[in-house]
Each structure stands twice: as structure tokens, then as C-alpha cells.
Amino acid sequence: MVKIPHRLYLSEDEMPKQWYNMRADMKELPAPMINPATMQPATEEDIYPVFCEKLAHQELDNETRYVDIPEEVLEMYKIYRPSPLIRAFNLEKTLDTPAKIYYKFEGNNTSGSHKLNSAIAQAYYAKDQGLKGLTTETGAGQWGTALAEACSYFGLPLTVFMVKVSYQQKPFRKAVMQTFDADVIASPSNTTEIGRKILAENPNTSGSLGCAISEAVEKAVSTEGYRYVLGSVLNQVLLHQSIIGLESKIAMEKLDEYPDIVIGCAGGGSNLGGLIAPFMQDKLTGKANPRIVAVEPASCPSFTRGKYAYDFCDTGKITPMAKMYTLGSGFIPSANHAGGLRYHGMSPILSKLYHDKYMEAVAVEQSKVFEAAVLFAKKETILPAPESAHAIRTAIDEALKCKESGERKTILFGLTGTGYFDMTAYESYHDGKMNDYIPTDEELQKGFDSLPEIPVK
Ligand SMILES: *Cc1c(COP(=O)(O)O)cnc(C)c1O
Numbered sequence: 001m002v003k004i005p006h007r008l009y010l011s012e013d014e015m016p017k018q019w020y021n022m023r024a025d026m027k028e029l030p031a032p033m034i035n036p037a038t039m040q041p042a043t044e045e046d047i048y049p050v051f052c053e054k055l056a057h058q059e060l061d062n063e064t065r066y067v068d069i070p071e072e073v074l075e076m077y078k079i080y081r082p083s084p085l086i087r088a089f090n091l092e093k094t095l096d097t098p099a100k101i102y103y104k105f106e107g108n109n110t111s112g113s114h115k116l117n118s119a120i121a122q123a124y125y126a127k128d129q130g131l132k133g134l135t136t137e138t139g140a141g142q143w144g145t146a147l148a149e150a151c152s153y154f155g156l157p158l159t160v161f162m163v164k165v166s167y168q169q170k171p172f173r174k175a176v177m178q179t180f181d182a183d184v185i186a187s188p189s190n191t192t193e194i195g196r197k198i199l200a201e202n203p204n205t206s207g208s209l210g211c212a213i214s215e216a217v218e219k220a221v222s223t224e225g226y227r228y229v230l231g232s233v234l235n236q237v238l239l240h241q242s243i244i245g246l247e248s249k250i251a252m253e254k255l256d257e258y259p260d261i262v263i264g265c266a267g268g269g270s271n272l273g274g275l276i277a278p279f280m281q282d283k284l285t286g287k288a289n290p291r292i293v294a295v296e297p298a299s300c301p302s303f304t305r306g307k308y309a310y311d312f313c314d315t316g317k318i319t320p321m322a323k324m325y326t327l328g329s330g331f332i333p334s335a336n337h338a339g340g341l342r343y344h345g346m347s348p349i350l351s352k353l354y355h356d357k358y359m360e361a362v363a364v365e366q367s368k369v370f371e372a373a374v375l376f377a378k379k380e381t382i383l384p385a386p387e388s389a390h391a392i393r394t395a396i397d398e399a400l401k402c403k404e405s406g407e408r409k410t411i412l413f414g415l416t417g418t419g420y421f422d423m424t425a426y427e428s429y430h431d432g433k434m435n436d437y438i439p440t441d442e443e444l445q446k447g448f449d450s451l452p453e454i455p456v457k
Pocket residue numbers: 112113114115140142143231232233265266267268269270271272340341385387388416417418
């Protein structure tokens with residue numbers, strides 16, 4: 001019998017050399033992106049002004065099952081990957097559960113999250129196409145940091161529009177991005193037309209991801225040789241993040257394990273889509289049937305209270321429209337602390353899988369999430385990002401259900417990052433000042449009212 005180690009690192013040679021594209025195995029595909037100018041499905045050429053060519057191809061490619069990871073991308077991956085698969089022995093003992101809890105830890109890099117996995121790919125393809133620079137948005141700051149690291153590695157200039165509330169709450173994030181030469185601007189800003197318009201309507205707004213996306217897209221399309229890149233939601237991002245799940249599956253196989261339940265937090269769905277990819281493949285092809293659970297904040301409940309409808313990916317309504325679970329691009333969530341989960345929509349791929357009942361979703365309240373984060377930090381000695389703590393909360397709840405039923409389930413969850421830039425959030429939890437704001441139906445309706453009218457086909 002193999003003695004189960006606390007952490008399993010694959011060797012560099014065992015690291016996957018290809019990403020996996022779930023769409024190739026889906027029985028029914030996600031609805032196509034729509035070009036708002038023509039109201040027709042977007043073509044690759046339609047999206048070239050926004051995305052670089054190889055990424056536009058990946059975005060629309062529903063057929064290629066495995067995509068080679070470019071050598072240059074693998075070289076940078078090897079600086080911080082493979083990431084460890086860890087057995088939470090001490091947490092299990094504390095919970096007194098028969099369940100086995102594993103987690104895949106993606107916080108072992110300076111950006112502190114899984115976002116670097118896609119940032120590297122996107123910066124590489126942009127450089128390869130000879131572009132002059134990139135723009136992006138960042139909410140909690142992890143994506144901006146990840147992209148700044150990747151752009152600096154490949155020598156590409158970068159402008160980051162950072163959601164104003166995060167810019168104010170996390171000044172050191174800005175300093176990290178500047179370390180990697182990024183130009184960081186608080187959004188909404190007066191550097192773009194859409195930013196000026198939003199500020200005129202609502203001067204005290206704390207900003208939103210959708211609004212920062214609009215500014216970044218405007219800056220990209222109005223600057224020669226620039227493109228916009230996005231760190232979540234898109235099909236290409238889920239593709240790049242499949243490295244998380246592929247590594248997890250190989251590591252679990254080495255331990256002779258297979259998860260009964262796979263759990264991940266869901267903002268735009270990229271880490272979850274990546275973590276579940278090979279397990280969803282087993283489900284789609286009938287090889288296995290693990291439960292797959294998305295965890296979202298009760299304050300921004302895209303899956304559990306959203307509508308499955310075409311919507312813009314940004315508040316400025318510049319990007320193509322995608323059919324997804326959404327709260328409406330006009331929805332501005334309350335300023336909760338899981339900044340990375342405050343997006344109005346959800347990956348179109350995951351939305352389709354959820355709609356077709358291949359996965360479940362739960363919404364959890366903020367103070368319960370922090371209770372789980374603090375317990376996890378004490379028992380496993382990693383201070384989790386608030387986003388990641390959503391998955392911890394649900395993993396603990398599932399392990400406690402096993403305690404009741406006596407079942408020895410194997411749980412795998414994604415620990416997407418560390419929380420060192422989120423100490424204001426931890427502080428408000430410790431001081432008992434955290435509130436669990438849950439939007440009313442009337443508030444959600446305002447967001448739904450912003451959904452675009454799509455002619456019925
Ligand atoms: C951005 C972020 C998330 C949420 O984004 P997804 O695209 O849903 O994965 C989760 N955890 C961390 C640490 C993040 O930075």
C-alpha cells in the first residue's frame with residue numbers, strides 16, 4: 001500500500017503538455033457568441049479587433065480536444081508548476097470526518113492565484129503576433145498582478161484598469177503591479193469616454209468589474225497595436241486553466257484516488273472550469289459520475305439566482321454577447337470582500353453544463369466563508385484568499401455531511417490563492433464588522449432590466 005503523503009508534487013516531466021477543451025466532449029454546445037453589430041454569431045474575424053488571432057481561434061474552437069501548450073508557455077509554467085495536491089489531514093481530524101479532503105493549491109506564485117496560468121498564455125500569444133501592448137481590468141487585483149508578471153516576462157507594455165474599491169482597499173496590489181512595470185489606473189477613470197460617462201452619471205461609484213472591462217476594451221480598440229485580454233469567463237481562459245484539473249487527476253491517479261465530489265469557487269468560472277475539466281470529461285463520456293459543485297457568494301449569485309440569457313460581458317456593451325447565467329451587466333454587487341467573485345455573469349461553458357444539470361451550485365454567506373477560512377488557516381497553515389474560502393466552506397459542509405452519514409467520500413477542492421492582500425477583509429471579520437448583504441429580488445430585477453433584447457431566432 002502506498003503511504004499517503006501530505007503533499008504530492010508531480011515532476012516537471014509529468015506536467016501535462018496539452019490543455020483540454022471540454023467543448024469537444026459536450027453533447028450540446030454553449031450557444032454561440034453574438035456580434036451585437038450584426039446580431040449574428042460572431043466569427044473569428046469579428047473578434048480580431050478585440051482579441052489576438054490565436055486566442056480568437058481558441059475562443060471559437062469547439063472541436064479540438066487537446067491543444068498543445070507552446071514551449072515558451074511551458075518554460076514559464078515550470079517556474080512555479082506543477083502545483084501541489086495536498087491532503088488536508090489536519091482539517092479532517094479537526095472535523096472528525098471520515099471524508100478524505102484533497103485540495104489543489106494554486107497560490108504558489110507572486111500573483112497569489114491560479115490566474116497566472118492564463119495570463120502567461122495570453123501574453124505569449126500577443127507577443128507572438130507582434131502586438132505592441134495589452135490592456136485589462138482587475139477586480140481584486142490578482143488578475144492584474146498575474147498579467148503584469150506575464151507581460152514583464154515577455155516584454156509587453158500593460159495598462160490595468162483596477163476597480164476603484166479594490167484600488168482603495170489594496171494599495172499594495174498596485175505596488176506589486178508596478179514592480180512588473182504595469183500602468184495602473186483606478187476605474188471608472190476620466191481616461192476613457194465610457195469612464196467619463198459612468199462618472200458623470202454616478203460620481204461616487206465604487207466601480208465594478210464590468211465597468212473596468214469597458215474602459216480596458218475602449219483603450220485597446222483605440223490604441224494602435226493594442227489588444228484587450230480578460231482573465232476569466234472566456235472559453236480560452238477555461239482552456240488554459242485546464243492545467244489545474246489535468247495535474248490534479250494525474251496526482252490523484254498516483255494515489256489511487258478519484259474524487260466523489262469536486263468543488264470550486266465561481267466568479268467568472270475559470271478556476272472551476274479548469275479544475276473540473278478532466279472530471280467533467282469522464283462525466284460527459286460516461287466513464288465516471290463525480291458530483292461537481294460551484295460555490296458563489298450570496299451577494300453575487302449568478303448561478304443560483306441569475307437568468308440564463310444573452311448578455312454583454314461588460315457594462316459598456318462593447319464586447320460580443322454571450323449566453324450565460326447572469327445578473328445583468330448593469331448589476332453592481334455590494335462591496336463584499338471576495339472581489340474576484342463580484343462579476344455579473346458566468347462562463348458560457350459552465351452555464352451550459354449547469355443548465356443541462358451536469359453540475360450543481362450553492363451560494364454562501366460571507367461570514368460563514370470567513371469562519372471556514374480562519375479554521376483552514378489554523379489547521380492547514382495556508383491563509384486562503386476570500387474567494388478560495390468559498391470552496392473551503394462547501395468542502396467543510398460536505399465533510400460534515402459525511403460525518404453524519406458515515407460515508408467515506410473523497411472530496412477535491414480548488415484552493416485558488418492566498419489572502420495576504422485581503423487583510424482588511426480578515427480584519428473586519430475579526431472585529432465582527434462583516435455583513436452578509438444579500439440582494440433583494442427587486443435589486444436583482446434592476447440588473448435583469450439591463451439585459452439586451454435578442455430577436456428570437
Ligand atoms: C479571480 C479569482 C477567483 C475567481 O475567478 P474564476 O474565474 O471564477 O476562477 C477565485 N479565486 C481567486 C484567488 C481569484 O483570484
